Amino acid sequence: xxxxxxxxxxxxxxxxxxxxLREGLLPAGELSSPNQAxxxxxxxxxxxxxxxxxxxxxxxxxTVKEILESLDTNSEPLHDQIGRAHRALxxxxxxxxxxxxxxxxxxxxQELIAARGWTVEPDAPALVTLIDTLAALRTLGQDGPVSRxxxxxxxxxxxxxxxxxxxxxxxxxxxxxxxxxxxxxxGETLISAxxxxxxxxxxxxxxxxx
Amino acid sequence: xxxxxxxxxxxxxxxxxxxxLREGLLPAGELSSPNQAxxxxxxxxxxxxxxxxxxxxxxxxxTVKEILESLDTNSEPLHDQIGRAHRALxxxxxxxxxxxxxxxxxxxxQELIAARGWTVEPDAPALVTLIDTLAALRTLGQDGPVSRxxxxxxxxxxxxxxxxxxxxxxxxxxxxxxxxxxxxxxGETLISAxxxxxxxxxxxxxxxxx
Numbered sequence: 001x002x003x004x005x006x007x008x009x010x011x012x013x014x015x016x017x018x019x020x021l022r023e024g025l026l027p028a029g030e031l032s033s034p035n036q037a038x039x040x041x042x043x044x045x046x047x048x049x050x051x052x053x054x055x056x057x058x059x060x061x062x063t064v065k066e067i068l069e070s071l072d073t074n075s076e077p078l079h080d081q082i083g084r085a086h087r088a089l090x091x092x093x094x095x096x097x098x099x100x101x102x103x104x105x106x107x108x109x110q111e112l113i114a115a116r117g118w119t120v121e122p123d124a125p126a127l128v129t130l131i132d133t134l135a136a137l138r139t140l141g142q143d144g145p146v147s148r149x150x151x152x153x154x155x156x157x158x159x160x161x162x163x164x165x166x167x168x169x170x171x172x173x174x175x176x177x178x179x180x181x182x183x184x185x186x187g188e189t190l191i192s193a194x195x196x197x198x199x200x201x202x203x204x205x206x207x208x209x210x
Numbered sequence: 211x212x213x214x215x216x217x218x219x220x221x222x223x224x225x226x227x228x229x230x231l232r233e234g235l236l237p238a239g240e241l242s243s244p245n246q247a248x249x250x251x252x253x254x255x256x257x258x259x260x261x262x263x264x265x266x267x268x269x270x271x272x273t274v275k276e277i278l279e280s281l282d283t284n285s286e287p288l289h290d291q292i293g294r295a296h297r298a299l300x301x302x303x304x305x306x307x308x309x310x311x312x313x314x315x316x317x318x319x320q321e322l323i324a325a326r327g328w329t330v331e332p333d334a335p336a337l338v339t340l341i342d343t344l345a346a347l348r349t350l351g352q353d354g355p356v357s358r359x360x361x362x363x364x365x366x367x368x369x370x371x372x373x374x375x376x377x378x379x380x381x382x383x384x385x386x387x388x389x390x391x392x393x394x395x396x397g398e399t400l401i402s403a404x405x406x407x408x409x410x411x412x413x414x415x416x417x418x419x420x
Binding site: 011012045048049051056077079082090091094096116119126132134136140143147161167169179182183186188192193194196197201204208 | 261305326346350355372397400410
């Protein structure tokens with residue numbers, strides 16, 4: 001199909017498609033004449049993936065490119081590919097909080113990880129975010145999540161196991177890798193939306209009109 | 211304290227503090243002389259809250275301002291304040307997906323909500339995000355989360371109940387509102403970080419070196 005048809009099939013405007021082609025997110029079409037390229041189903045599928053990462057998960061274009069390259073080369077170990085997807089979901093900035101709150105949060109997280117027997121790199125970006133967030137909650141006097149961290153981790157570990165269960169059904173290494181990366185990133189949006197709906201419902205029952 | 215001391219106490223640079231003052235995120239200090247303002251503990255606390263929302267949860271400055279105003283007036287019903295915090299966490303853009311995938315996702319979400327007895331507004335932004343995400347996963351051939359949606363919802367509802375349990379301990383209406391809004395927004399960062407750590411650990415056990 002031509003670029004106009006590709007645009008129609010995916011709902012992505014032609015200038016946006018051209019931008020993804022220039023940035024190397026989308027592989028070039030097959031030249032059918034010197035000025036005419038032809039696109040196939042793989043392009044439709046890739047475009048849908050790009051849009052989902054950008055629109056739903058707010059992944060920056062440069063990071064989408066890295067993720068797609070890592071999927072395409074397929075030589076990177078699966079665990080490293082997951083690490084790459086994780087970095088796309090983790091804020092890179094650090095947060096200042098009081099030294100006491102940070103020290104307490106660090107100890108709490110170390111104890112949590114030891115108690116659960118989690119295998120986590122000491123420089124995992126999510127570790128920094130978890131400590132920062134707990135320190136911020138402590139500093140702001142919000143003790144609810146802080147005192148229930150282990151119960152939170154129980155429920156969340158349950159989600160993570162469901163997710164892994166879902167991806168390990170994939171028969172090939174390629175499909176497994178794609179599934180892990182997409183699942184990690186879009187899974188976050190899915191979980192966020194479910195959480196907000198559950199909260200809205202509980203809040204409506206408790207507080208509507210108050 | 212003076213603005214320089216406020217900066218020292220919070221680690222926020224003076225030009226950034228001045229920006230928040232201009233934008234109305236931070237209330238003006240008390241004038242101690244025509245050119246000198248004095249700031250107190252409430253400013254320290256407010257600055258920490260602003261930074262946490264912006265740095266950890268990527269909330270845009272304009273939305274932070276809305277949220278703070280809603281907390282300060284305190285006349286808005288609690289349920290509406292939660293709705294405001296929810297909107298800060300929900301992508302506003304829609305995603306194109308195939309009509310079949312969208313129809314299937316819409317039906318699945320309606321059935322989920324009916325089965326769980328959730329009270330959710332038909333135009334809740336998270337509802338749109340949930341449908342969009344499920345439609346994208348279907349379109350991309352990722353059936354794992356789609357076929358386990360109800361189990362995901364079980365685990366997430368558990369988290370949402372823990373969160374509400376944590377905030378209802380607050381004795382005053384003001385503290386409750388603050389707790390709900392901060393908890394909703396920073397809770398998302400907390401849950402995201404816990405999920406990524408759980409995934410990293412499961413992935414390390416299964417796939418490290420593969």
